[in-house]
Amino acid sequence: MNQPILTLQKFYYQMNRSRDIRLRITQTWLCAQEIDSADISELTRILLQLEAIPRSDKTYKLYLDETRMIDVDLTYEIDELKKDLFFLAHSMEEFEQYLMTFCPTFQSEVTELVHTLQGISFHTFITDRDGTVNNYCGRYASSIQSIYNAVFLCQYAKTNVNHAVILTSAPLKDIGLMDISVSPPGYYIYAASKGREYVDTTNAEHHFPIHPDQAHKIEELNQRLNILLKRPEYEAYTLIGSGLQFKFGQTTVARQDISESIDPRESLVFKQMIENLVREIDPQGQYFRLEDTGKDIEIILTIQDDTQKKGVKDFDKGDAIHFLDQDIPLYLSQGPALVCGDTASDLPMMVATQSLTNETWGVLVTTDADLISRAKKQCNNMIFVSSPDILVTALYQLSNLSSESLKKYKAG
Template sequence: NMNLYYEIHELEKDLLFLEKGEEALFKAMQKDVPGFDSAVEEGVQFLSAMSDLWFQNLITDRDGTINNYCDRYTTSVQSAYNGIFLTSFCRTCCENAVILSAAPLQGMIDVSVNPDGTLVYGASKGREFLVDNVYQSADMDEASKELMNTLNRRLKRIMAVPPFDKFELIGSGLQFKFGQTTVSHQDITKSIPAAESEDFKVLVRRLVESLAPKGELTLHDTGLDMEISPTMREGQGDEQDSFHKGDGLKFLDERLELHVERGPNLICGDTSSDVPMLEQAMALCPDRTCAIFCIPEGPGKAKLTARLEAVCPRVLVVPSPDVLVTIFHKCAQLRHEMSAQSSMTRRSSFARRGGGSRTRKRGSEPDSFSPNPEVFTSSFCSNPLASSPSLL
């Protein structure tokens, strides 16, 4: 049986939002998320205390953080309300906005509806990215490229026939990223029998060991997926020995001149794989970096929260992506109101002085963004890579 909760529920929320407005949407979210209103209010107060609701950088994970989880990545298309809320925050409250995801770049673009130019898409943990419709990537040595290409060919053949073809249809499926391959052995609904999942994991591990007998490849099991990538650091062959999101943040900061060292920076994630982003941001800007993580109730919440608080003293935990994007939306509205009031004060002052002029400094004022669903939904994110497959 295929679980279509995400696809159906996101459509239902979009219809509520587009037909009846944001208050109707919020009522639906209140039913989905216990304590929704108080969590949103706490988030707005948290960000307001960090700065004047203006951030040099928003650097965020996607799935489970700013986008609700879906059983299949290929159908996790961003909802319209989500895109509007996120866009309003990025344009009104941020100098730079970056999605830093483990997903492949093409996959991110295929499921995103943000207007062009709103965010930088940092894919494959930051090893490849798209900015102003221009594709760029980190360097990789030829030996690692060839090793990954061989791995990908072998995996593709294995998963083309029963009984292993089913694994390409669940969760992340089989994703070829820049410098990493992800293959699912289970999904969040546990649709694969445990014995079959274990057999498939053993098969993939044996393949990796045969191709890289000296540890040239690192395999990390997230619990649902196996992530395979060239080993970067000598260690125990775990996730930290390969390229992680902290490396991706550092690379993007240097390549795009994000000036993370200036701050203020807002880092958002939902799992332990996102913690290196916060660690790197804190290393560059320890006094002006804060974080919001989406961590639902569960056995791992206390441990992950404690790890975050050990890295950064300014951390807020919220229960769901809907809470986080609503916090963003409310902050954008608040900053827009603050800017409008400031503009009225200045105009009144100019009138008393007989006029005047001023030069707008980049980043000194938010862009005016009116979240009009009709305008927004006619401007879905285009796909600049579709006509340039050679780039990937």
């Protein structure tokens, strides 16, 4: 008998379980072994539990604590589970037809992208995650990667490129990129916190160098925030929107979400409390810069590095490209690069790659006319598609074309 999910905590618990199951299935799929039917039954059970959450219309209702309820949109979690179950039960052709039901231009956009990129032998593949190769989800902690998505991306990384990098602004761990990915180790380099920390293909962790004093200060801040947000009256802030994220060199604390789950006056008092805490740790304001988006409070460590010579500027994904190129190293100058993103914050990544190899191709997942025109001005060889599923399906098809031509070459 299925226990209904009533609280946000239980919801996250089940989503984390789906991550472990999906990782296991992806590993089995990539080794062409038989998938355990118990794992598929368990994923089906989680889907049924999600669909059984009380709702009005499309908005699901979960308890935040003993008295408060939160409205949540579970489109991502439910759709991706449905797609995974379909993927595991049908042929690839049928699955692509199923993806078409989510986007009318799916087929023509996939065909065009494959046609454009076919024949280019990319040395490097660098991509943003959310909204680019992964469908967008409002809550980071439950944006668990799908099995089909991991299979498509891993096949592309294995067959088509020498280096594959996921580059995101979210943190690496607790809760970060590594907690929601279901690709087995070895396929991708995971670069998080805008590239200031990464895990390489041997699972070793690396960091952008910062001064010990600064490292000590951010550690003190994170410890104090952790203690504060464990108190029952503040726990809700870890469960809404961005939650509490410890990025390398930057900490994010949610104070509100899109459904305004927190009373605006309470949210303001909470914001002032965080500001006071930061002032206590950094009375001269020499270590941190605060940014309030209304939803999140960003506490950013000011890092003394080359970017300071150009004036005051935060570390961006363009700086990440230069750091990763030397630190991994990627040897970007040695061959064509494919760089994918979906927002303006991804453009510096494309521009920086272009400065290292003139054979740079960019795919932007967007329908925003302003962003398209900005991208065209800043980058050469830009292609635009309207959804992450189009991009990952095209990459998968390109990996099949590559392995076919490899087979022909070997046979010939």
